[in-house]
Amino acid sequence: MRHLIPPFDWQRVLVQPWMEDFSITVWIVLMGFFVTAACGLVGNYLVLRRMALVGDAISHSILPGLVVAFLLFKHVSVWVSFAGALAAAALTVVLIEFIHKQSRVKPDSAICITFTTLFALGVVLMSMLETKGAIHIDAECVLYGEIAFVSLEPPAVWNGWELGPPSVLRMAAVLAAVALAIFVFYKELLVTAFDAGLAKSLGMRVGVWHYGLMGALAIVVVSAFESVGAILAVAMLIVPPMFAGQLSDRLSARLGLTVLHAALSALIGLHLSVWLNCSAAGAMVVAAALLFVAVWPASPIGKLLRPSLRGEAPIFPGCPAGSRGQRVRDP
Amino acid sequence: MRRLLPFGVLALAFLVSDAAQAARINELSDSTMLERATRFFTFQDPSLRNALSGSMLLGVCCGLMGAFLVVRKLALMGDALSHAVLPGVALGFLWNMTKDPVSIFIGATIAGLLGAGTVQLIRDTTRHKEDAALGFVLASFFGVGICLFTMIQNIPGGNKSGLDKFLFGQAAALSQGDVLLLASVTVLVIGAILVFYKEYALTSFDTGFARSLGMPVQFFHFSLILLLAFAIVASLQAVGVVLVSAMLVIPAAAAFLLTDRLGMMLLLSAVFGLCAGGMGAFFSFVGRNLPTGPFMVLAAAVVFVGALFFGPRHGIVSRLWRQRSRSVRIRRENTLKAIYHVIEDNEFRTETISVRELAERRRETLEDARRQLASVRRAGFVTISGDGVSFTPHGWQRACEIVRNHRLWELYLTHAAHIAADHVHEDAEAIEHVLGGETVRQLEKRLNYARRDPHGKLIPGVEDIRLGRVAKPSSRATGFGAERLH
Numbered sequence: 001m002r003h004l005i006p007p008f009d010w011q012r013v014l015v016q017p018w019m020e021d022f023s024i025t026v027w028i029v030l031m032g033f034f035v036t037a038a039c040g041l042v043g044n045y046l047v048l049r050r051m052a053l054v055g056d057a058i059s060h061s062i063l064p065g066l067v068v069a070f071l072l073f074k075h076v077s078v079w080v081s082f083a084g085a086l087a088a089a090a091l092t093v094v095l096i097e098f099i100h101k102q103s104r105v106k107p108d109s110a111i112c113i114t115f116t117t118l119f120a121l122g123v124v125l126m127s128m129l130e131t132k133g134a135i136h137i138d139a140e141c142v143l144y145g146e147i148a149f150v151s152l153e154p155p156a157v158w159n160g161w162e163l164g165p166p167s168v169l170r171m172a173a174v175l176a177a178v179a180l181a182i183f184v185f186y187k188e189l190l191v192t193a194f195d196a197g198l199a200k201s202l203g204m205r206v207g208v209w210h211y212g213l214m215g216a217l218a219i220v221v222v223s224a225f226e227s228v229g230a231i232l233a234v235a236m237l238i239v240p241p242m243f244a245g246q247l248s249d250r251l252s253a254r255l256g257l258t259v260l261h262a263a264l265s266a267l268i269g270l271h272l273s274v275w276l277n278c279s280a281a282g283a284m285v286v287a288a289a290l291l292f293v294a295v296w297p298a299s300p301i302g303k304l305l306r307p308s309l310r311g312e313a314p315i316f317p318g319c320p321a322g323s324r325g326q327r328v329r330d331p
Numbered sequence: 332m333r334r335l336l337p338f339g340v341l342a343l344a345f346l347v348s349d350a351a352q353a354a355r356i357n358e359l360s361d362s363t364m365l366e367r368a369t370r371f372f373t374f375q376d377p378s379l380r381n382a383l384s385g386s387m388l389l390g391v392c393c394g395l396m397g398a399f400l401v402v403r404k405l406a407l408m409g410d411a412l413s414h415a416v417l418p419g420v421a422l423g424f425l426w427n428m429t430k431d432p433v434s435i436f437i438g439a440t441i442a443g444l445l446g447a448g449t450v451q452l453i454r455d456t457t458r459h460k461e462d463a464a465l466g467f468v469l470a471s472f473f474g475v476g477i478c479l480f481t482m483i484q485n486i487p488g489g490n491k492s493g494l495d496k497f498l499f500g501q502a503a504a505l506s507q508g509d510v511l512l513l514a515s516v517t518v519l520v521i522g523a524i525l526v527f528y529k530e531y532a533l534t535s536f537d538t539g540f541a542r543s544l545g546m547p548v549q550f551f552h553f554s555l556i557l558l559l560a561f562a563i564v565a566s567l568q569a570v571g572v573v574l575v576s577a578m579l580v581i582p583a584a585a586a587f588l589l590t591d592r593l594g595m596m597l598l599l600s601a602v603f604g605l606c607a608g609g610m611g612a613f614f615s616f617v618g619r620n621l622p623t624g625p626f627m628v629l630a631a632a633v634v635f636v637g638a639l640f641f642g643p644r645h646g647i648v649s650r651l652w653r654q655r656s657r658s659v660r661i662r663r664e665n666t667l668k669a670i671y672h673v674i675e676d677n678e679f680r681t682e683t684i685s686v687r688e689l690a691e692r693r694r695e696t697l698e699d700a701r702r703q704l705a706s707v708r709r710a711g712f713v714t715i716s717g718d719g720v721s722f723t724p725h726g727w728q729r730a731c732e733i734v735r736n737h738r739l740w741e742l743y744l745t746h747a748a749h750i751a752a753d754h755v756h757e758d759a760e761a762i763e764h765v766l767g768g769e770t771v772r773q774l775e776k777r778l779n780y781a782r783r784d785p786h787g788k789l790i791p792g793v794e795d796i797r798l799g800r801v802a803k804p805s806s807r808a809t810g811f812g813a814e815r816l817h
Binding site: 050051053055060103105106108112113119120123124128232234242245246272277278279282283285286288289292296 | 401404405406407409410414456457458459460462463465466467469470471473474475476477478479480481482485499573574576577580581583584587588618621622624625626628629632635639645646647
């Protein structure tokens with residue numbers, strides 16, 4: 001127990017990563033930032049739509065998609081994984097809807113049944129392939145990934161320039177695409193997230209936006225999958241929007257705060273992992289969660305401190321502005 | 332392998348074919364699939380006895396707890412808690428650097444309760460909704476757990492800790508102590524349910540009523556969460572953190588589809604869990620140390636899919652069948668009504684109408700009319716001789732009932748709801764097939780046994796239907812069927 005937490009040596013923890021191991025550190029931090037920011041941006045809309053756990057479901061059920069795609073195409077490549085993951089994500093969404101529309105099973109049970117079954121199918125397929133020696137996928141890698149491996153990849157070269165590890169570049173492209181999509185379709189995404197009825201009355205195709213969001217989610221999660229694993233991708237989807245939601249009411253500000261939170265948690269996570277000598281992805285999730293805990297009571301819009309700070313009674317919903325803190329009586 | 336892909340979803344097909352292939356490959360090695368299966372069923376290995384009894388106990392215990400999760404809509408709470416116990420497992424291991432079931436159990440239970448408390452706290456003190464709170468607890472606790480696991484692997488003696496078995500579960504790794512733990516948790520769960528059955532049932536279905544009776548609703552909620560944490564922690568070793576929630580929810584959801592009574596649901600859910608646990612242990616043993624959890628989950632999923640499609644009352648197939656038979660009945664009744672209308676237009680002078688008259692009335696082709704008539708005849712409502720169609724007494728009665736329902740409803744809408752007479756037809760057209768006898772009697776009473784609908788047509792009365800005739804006070808004709816019966 002005593003050897004578990006090494007002494008905090010600020011030279012080793014804070015300086016060394018940026019001096020001697022710079023080329024490793026920078027890619028890990030960048031990768032962590034890209035993954036957290038891309039997941040967090042998409043996650044904002046999930047949390048607003050109260051679909052946070054659909055993200056959980058999709059990130060689990062991608063596994064059989066990857067394995068089946070490998071079986072079909074007999075090789076591992078980015079596009080094959082993308083196709084498999086997208087198909088699995090679509091299947092998940094459709095199955096969840098099928099189960100809870102066609103039977104009396106509640107949506108929460110439907111989510112749980114769908115993704116655990118698909119995940120189990122994925123693990124079974126994987127372990128069978130492994131017994132035959134056809135493929136070696138580390139089961140634990142599926143769950144928590146290994147972000148430190150990015151610095152070991154041979155760097156992509158373009159016109160004689162060394163650009164960096166391909167997976168980091170890919171993640172950067174995904175982040176850029178997500179950010180661009182949010183910028184271009186900001187209004188549509190906003191309206192469909194907050195008021196589907198209004199969106200429908202404005203002539204928007206709510207279903208199209210819903211499935212578009214699911215598609216973006218699948219792409220983001222499958223790209224995050226190999227570096228942070230299935231379950232930590234869920235953290236990246238949910239924790240940054242929750243952090244941002246504590247600090248702001250406005251969606252645009254929340255999106256900005258999400259990116260800030262991503263940068264902070266990647267950086268803090270890295271140093272945490274160097275100090276404690278543990279998984280970098282896990283440490284980034286811990287850092288992200290700690291950041292949320294830090295802003296939890298400080299929230300200006302949360303319910304925690306407001307009544308006591310202002311000396312007001314909690315406001316009843318629907319209470320007129322002038323009558324704050326007073327008992328509302330029937331006229 | 333490509334050959335097998337069409338069966339991708341049918342996990343069992345996979346298992347069977349794979350077992351066959353593997354048997355061929357492994358013929359030279361120590362034992363074949365068949366031998367291993369024989370060994371499984373003769374229970375020779377003590378470790379197998381542990382694995383099997385552990386898995387089955389797990390199925391019972393998770394099945395019982397899961398029934399409450401499903402009816403309380405807490406399925407995802409099970410998921411969140413099962414991930415949240417991971418740091419507790421690591422800390423329990425660190426306590427004395429062994430996989431001592433008791434210390435791991437205590438650590439994991441504490442972590443699970445902390446997770447449940449955090450969900451409650453986030454929900455109460457922030458504006459985040461339950462799903463975000465559950466996701467936060469699930470992911471951040473799991474992240475802490477992963478950090479601790481990797482830290483343990485890096486310290487001396489931690490590498491061979493076997494903690495990775497907690498991720499996917501390995502029933503073969505169950506020790507006597509683990510099985511005893513599972514057994515005691517199962518006994519505790521069964522005992523709690525037997526003692527507090529009424530309270531749990533009431534707080535699950537009607538919290539408001541339970542509170543009005545002065546029941547400590549919160550106490551029962553948290554005792555369930557505590558039992559849930561026990562069940563999850565005890566099951567970890569066999570099924571793994573990721574898939575415990577599946578064993579909680581899937582058997583219970585299958586039971587939920589099959590019955591409407593909580594007691595029956597608990598029983599079915601426990602039985603399904605038991606079978607799934609047994610199957611999981613079997614495949615894991617036969618397949619040479621494959622992870623147990625996924626096989627259990629797939630076995631449970633097969634049961635669920637069966638219940639989803641073939642459940643007697645809520646199954647998809649039986650519902651489609653009911654829908655189909657209802658639409659057949661409605662089509663038949665519409666044909667009967669059309670025949671009645673034709674006879675009525677003839678002022679009840681004839682008993683037999685021609686197919687052509689019916690087709691003209693319904694504005695359809697002769698073929699369509701014939702097809703409809705054939706269906707109605709199969710049900711015994713009409714007799715067809717050549718081109719003439721006439722009612723059987725039974726058919727006449729049914730036709731009168733439908734027409735009466737229609738016209739009574741029209742009259743009711745114009746009288747009671749003050750809807751214009753030309754707007755009531757559509758509504759009556761839909762409801763005439765579903766009005767029951769009791770409702771019809773009430774309608775008649777409210778309408779003072781009226782004999783005319785808003786359009787001035789006759790409403791055939793109860794007496795007329797019972798006697799098989801239509802009395803027309805204004806006309807000398809005694810109506811169809813009167814001659815036949817008298």
